[in-house]
Amino acid sequence: MRPREFDHDDVLRVAFDQFWRKGVRGTSLSDIARDAGVQRGSLYNAFGSKEALFLQAYERYARDYLVALQKALGAGTLRKRLTTFFDLTIANFRSGSPPRGCPTTRGLMELGAAEGEGLDEDARKAFANLVSRITTLVEDTLSAGAERGEFSGNPAAAALHIITVTRGLAVLERAFGDEPQLRKIAAHTIDLVLGKGAR
Amino acid sequence: MRPREFDHDDVLRVAFDQFWRKGVRGTSLSDIARDAGVQRGSLYNAFGSKEALFLQAYERYARDYLVALQKALGAGTLRKRLTTFFDLTIANFRSGSPPRGCPTTRGLMELGAAEGEGLDEDARKAFANLVSRITTLVEDTLSAGAERGEFSGNPAAAALHIITVTRGLAVLERAFGDEPQLRKIAAHTIDLVLGKGAR
């Protein structure tokens, strides 16, 4: 056995950084190889293909992101928690300069099954997975809030609505790059879900 | 002058069909040339580049789509109009087999400015334009509804919220392909915006 000359996780981080900034299409394996100080062929040997590399890098990101979200959602009134949730979401889209947008949404649109083939089924599942988990997280938060009398309504329906809005925010971010607009939409959504005058 | 041997509009239709089904990345100019019965070089001569061709094809689509939307939004109660609006939106995403998704959202994510450069500014504007126009359309519908006492609230804020949801639906469609889910979200959104029990 010859040992690997590079750090697996380092490469995933470098790769995801590029994918996030420039998109999957806009990033070549040569770019990543140069940035990571690795030979292009080694990447193929270790990961198989560009898409497979992206998927591993994405899953690494998704894991970390979910943990951060979960942690941030753990304290305060329901309204406070939802505000924190949207703040984190928007901050994620607007991070970097220029802002990098939402990697999940972009990835879904860039890689989601191209033609009838449906070969990117793994990719689609990876994205759908993160969306599902976040939905569940929000639903649990709403259910807990309902038990404390901070919310009356269908937690599942409300959570789905909130997640839909966050996906929409990702798209509007890319279309207009108007952060105050995103914040307004978020605040309005919280008002709608909790009932305008509720506290 | 030598006259062109193909129909400009035919090519735009053939091209957009492919772009919509397979994405911009997944469609090569050779594909379009073959399908349209035109030489690849002629496309470059007539349109300049793949992206420019896509943009012209997209603008053609956007014009038609907006007209159809406007027409469909012209009659009935406010609730009925909003229902029609969401129905059309979802039908658009789900058209084709397999469903083609939302070309605007996909285009935004596929082409939106790659690196710091910002060369795709034209593309971004084209997408943002359609989104803006649809937002205005919904806002006008809400304002009219408000005058008839069918809606009380801020039409601009509500319209922005509705458009955000439609963008989110485009993403969820791609992630889960679950049409009943999309309909549920749409109905729930209408309830939230109009007030749950309102009629």
Place this chain on the structure above:
DNA sequence: CGGTGTATTTGACACGATGTCAAAAAACGT
């Protein structure tokens, strides 16, 4: 009716990206 100009068509070419493969290199266990 034939020549001339002009835009389109056509095919060759350059370039860069993905992905494959076989040969070389480098550790680890025995």
Place this chain on the structure above:
DNA sequence: ACGTTTTTTGACATCGTGTCAAATACACCG
């Protein structure tokens, strides 16, 4: 020390975008 095994390395095949110059075909004008 030696051989096995995996990684590395560089060459290669293929495909897609985009450019260019030569050939072509029509329209217009004399």
